[in-house]
Amino acid sequence: MYKYVLKRILIALPVLVGITVIDYVIMCMAGSPLEMMQGPRITEAAIEAKEAALGLDQPVYIQYFTWLGELLHGNLGYSIKSYQPVSAMIASHLGPTLLLMGVSLLVSLLLAVPAGIYSAVHQYTKGDYAVVTASFLGSSVPGFFLSLLLIYVFTVKLGWLPSGGMTTLGAEGSALDTAQHMVMPVMVLAFSMAGSNIRYIRSAVLEILQQDYLRTARAKGIGRFRVINKHALRNALVPIVTVVGMQIPMLFGGAVIIEQVFSWPGLGLMTMSAITSRDYPVIMGVCLLSAIVVLAANLVTDILYALVDPTIRLDA
Amino acid sequence: MAKEKTKDLASESYLQTVFRRFRRHRLAMISLVVLIVLVAAALLAPWIAPYDPDAIVGDFGGAPNWQHWLGTDQIGRDVLSRLLYATRISLLVGVMATLISTVIGVVLGLVAGYFGGIADMVIMRFTDMVMSFPYILLVLVAAAIFRPGLWNIIWILGFVDWPGIARLVRGNVLSLRETNFVKGSIVAGMPLRHILFSEILPNTVAPILVYATSVLALSMLDEAALSFLGQGVQPPAASLGNMLNGAQSLTILTKQPWLWIPAGLLIVILVMAINFVGDALRDALDPNSR
Numbered sequence: 001m002y003k004y005v006l007k008r009i010l011i012a013l014p015v016l017v018g019i020t021v022i023d024y025v026i027m028c029m030a031g032s033p034l035e036m037m038q039g040p041r042i043t044e045a046a047i048e049a050k051e052a053a054l055g056l057d058q059p060v061y062i063q064y065f066t067w068l069g070e071l072l073h074g075n076l077g078y079s080i081k082s083y084q085p086v087s088a089m090i091a092s093h094l095g096p097t098l099l100l101m102g103v104s105l106l107v108s109l110l111l112a113v114p115a116g117i118y119s120a121v122h123q124y125t126k127g128d129y130a131v132v133t134a135s136f137l138g139s140s141v142p143g144f145f146l147s148l149l150l151i152y153v154f155t156v157k158l159g160w161l162p163s164g165g166m167t168t169l170g171a172e173g174s175a176l177d178t179a180q181h182m183v184m185p186v187m188v189l190a191f192s193m194a195g196s197n198i199r200y201i202r203s204a205v206l207e208i209l210q211q212d213y214l215r216t217a218r219a220k221g222i223g224r225f226r227v228i229n230k231h232a233l234r235n236a237l238v239p240i241v242t243v244v245g246m247q248i249p250m251l252f253g254g255a256v257i258i259e260q261v262f263s264w265p266g267l268g269l270m271t272m273s274a275i276t277s278r279d280y281p282v283i284m285g286v287c288l289l290s291a292i293v294v295l296a297a298n299l300v301t302d303i304l305y306a307l308v309d310p311t312i313r314l315d316a
Numbered sequence: 317m318a319k320e321k322t323k324d325l326a327s328e329s330y331l332q333t334v335f336r337r338f339r340r341h342r343l344a345m346i347s348l349v350v351l352i353v354l355v356a357a358a359l360l361a362p363w364i365a366p367y368d369p370d371a372i373v374g375d376f377g378g379a380p381n382w383q384h385w386l387g388t389d390q391i392g393r394d395v396l397s398r399l400l401y402a403t404r405i406s407l408l409v410g411v412m413a414t415l416i417s418t419v420i421g422v423v424l425g426l427v428a429g430y431f432g433g434i435a436d437m438v439i440m441r442f443t444d445m446v447m448s449f450p451y452i453l454l455v456l457v458a459a460a461i462f463r464p465g466l467w468n469i470i471w472i473l474g475f476v477d478w479p480g481i482a483r484l485v486r487g488n489v490l491s492l493r494e495t496n497f498v499k500g501s502i503v504a505g506m507p508l509r510h511i512l513f514s515e516i517l518p519n520t521v522a523p524i525l526v527y528a529t530s531v532l533a534l535s536m537l538d539e540a541a542l543s544f545l546g547q548g549v550q551p552p553a554a555s556l557g558n559m560l561n562g563a564q565s566l567t568i569l570t571k572q573p574w575l576w577i578p579a580g581l582l583i584v585i586l587v588m589a590i591n592f593v594g595d596a597l598r599d600a601l602d603p604n605s606r
Binding site: 142143145148249294295 | 441445449456460461533540541544560576577583584587591592
C-alpha cells in the first residue's frame with residue numbers, strides 16, 4: 001500500500017513539473033505583462049527598470065528556473081499588479097471557493113445518488129425516463145445561462161435572493177446571510193454536476209444488478225428492499241467514489257464562470273482578473289495549485305477504491 | 317412470417333442494423349430531426365435570414381413584433397437574423413474543434429497503443445498533463461493569450477479536447493492487437509499502414525464516433541462560456557455565447573429578455589439534442605446489444 005502510494009507520487013512529480021513548463025511556455029508566448037502598464041505617464045526607462053527588477057529581461061528558461069527555485073523555497077512570487085505575495089492571495093481566496101465547491105458537491109451527490117439508484121432499479125419505466133431526461137438537461141444547460149435565469153427569477157422577479165457577492169454590506173459574518181448568497185451558485189453547480197453523475201451511477205448500478213450474487217440473493221427469497229439496500233448499495237460505492245474523484249478537477253475549473261457571474265470572491269474570480277491583467281505569477285500559482293489538486297484527487301480516488309472494494313489490490 | 321423476419325435480420329447490412337436500433341430511441345429520433353432542422357437553418361442563414369445580421373434595421377432594443385419576430389438588440393440589429401448566423405458560428409466552432417481533437421486523439425492513441433514502449437509512455441504522460449489542467453482555466457488562459465477570435469477558439473478547443481479520445485483509441489488498439497486477424501496480418505507481413513488504417517482503425521470507429529458527439533456537445537458549451545465571458549468569438553460576429561454577453565447588464569437582463577433567452581435556449585436545445593443522439597448511437601453501435 002505505502003509502496004503503491006509512493007510509486008504514484010513519484011510518477012506524479014514529473015507530470016507536475018511538465019505542467020509548470022507548459023504553463024510557462026504558454027505565458028511567455030503571450031508577451032510581457034508590462035505592456036499593460038504603458039502609457040503617457042510612464043517613460044521607456046521606467047519600464048526597462050521595472051523589467052529588470054522583475055527579472056523579465058532574462059531568457060525564458062532562466063526565468064523558469066528562478067521561479068522553480070523560489071517555489072522550492074516555498075515562495076510563489078508576487079503579483080505584478082497588487083504586489084501582494086501570491087500565496088497570501090491564494091490563501092485568502094481559497095476559503096470561499098472551497099465552501100462553494102464542498103457544498104455543491106454534497107448537494108449534487110444528495111441529488112444524484114438516490115436519483116441514479118432509483119432510475120436503475122426502475123429501468124425503462126416512466127420514472128427512469130424522466131430522471132435520465134432531467135440528467136441530460138443538467139449536463140446540457142450552460143452554467144451561466146442557468147445562473148442568468150435564476151437571477152432573473154429569484155432576484156429580479158421575486159426579490160428573494162441576492163444576485164451576487166458573498167455577504168451583504170453591514171451583515172458580514174452572519175451564517176444565514178452567506179447561506180442566502182450561496183443558494184443560487186450552489187444550485188447551478190450542483191445541477192450541472194448531478195447531470196452527468198446520475199447517468200454514471202445509473203449505469204453502474206444497472207451493471208451491479210445483473211451480477212450473479214444479486215440473482216442468488218433474490219433467489220434465496222430475500223426481499224427486494226434488502227437486496228437493493230444491503231447487497232447492491234454497498235457495491236455501488238465504487239462508482240460513487242469515482243464520480244467524486246472525477247468531479248474535483250471539474251469543480252475547480254467550472255467555478256471560474258459561476259464565480260464570475262455571481263461575483264463570488266473565490267479563486268475563480270481572482271484568476272479571471274489575473275488573466276485579463278496578465279498577472280503571470282498569480283496565474284502560475286493557481287495553475288500549479290489546481291494541477292496538484294487534480295493529481296492528488298486522482299491518487300485519493302485510487303486509494304479509496306481499494307478501501308471500498310477489497311478485491312482491488314494496489315500492491316500489484 | 318417468422319421465417320421471413322429472421323431472413324430479414326440475417327441479410328440486414330450493418331448500417332441498417334444500427335439505424336433499426338437507433339430508431340427505437342424516440343427522444344433521439346426527435347433530437348435528430350431537431351438537429352437537422354437547426355443545422356439546415358444555420359447553413360441556409362444567408363438565404364432565410366430576414367435581415368442582414370450586422371445591419372441596423374430597427375429601434376434600439378425594440379420588443380418582438382411582426383417585423384422583428386424576436387425583437388431588435390441594443391443597437392437595432394434584428395435578433396432572429398443574428399441568432400441564425402450565431403448558430404452557424406457556434407456549430408462551426410463545435411464541429412471544427414471536434415474534428416481537430418479527434419484527429420489528434422486518434423493519431424496519438426494509435427501510436428501509443430500500437431507501438432507501446434517509450435512512445436506509449438511519453439504520449440500517455442503528456443495526456444495526463446493535459447488532463448490535469450483544470451479545463452476551463454486552461455482554455456481561458458489560452459484564449460487570453462492568443463487574442464480571442466473565431467479560429468483561435470477553434471484551435472484552442474481542439475487542442476484541449478483530445479486526451480479522452482487518445483485514451484479511448486489506445487485502449488481499443490491494445491485489445492485489437494491481441495486479436496487473431498491483426499496477429500495474422502502481422503505474421504503475413506502486411507505493411508504497417510495497412511494494419512493501422514485498414515484493420516485497427518475501422519474497428520474502433522464506433523466508440524470514437526460516440527465519444528466525438530460528447531466532445532461536440534462539450535466544445536459548443538465551452539465556446540458559449542468563453543464568448544459569454546468576452547474571451548471567445550468577438551463582436552460584431554454573433555455566436556450563441558456572445559449574444560448572452562449583454563445579459564450581464566442589468567437593463568438587458570431585466571427589461572429585454574428577448575435579447576438573451578432565445579440564444580440561451582438554442583444552446584440548451586442544440587447541446588441536448590447532440591447528447592441524446594450520442595447516447596442512442598452508443599446503444600445502436602454496441603455489438604453486444606441486439
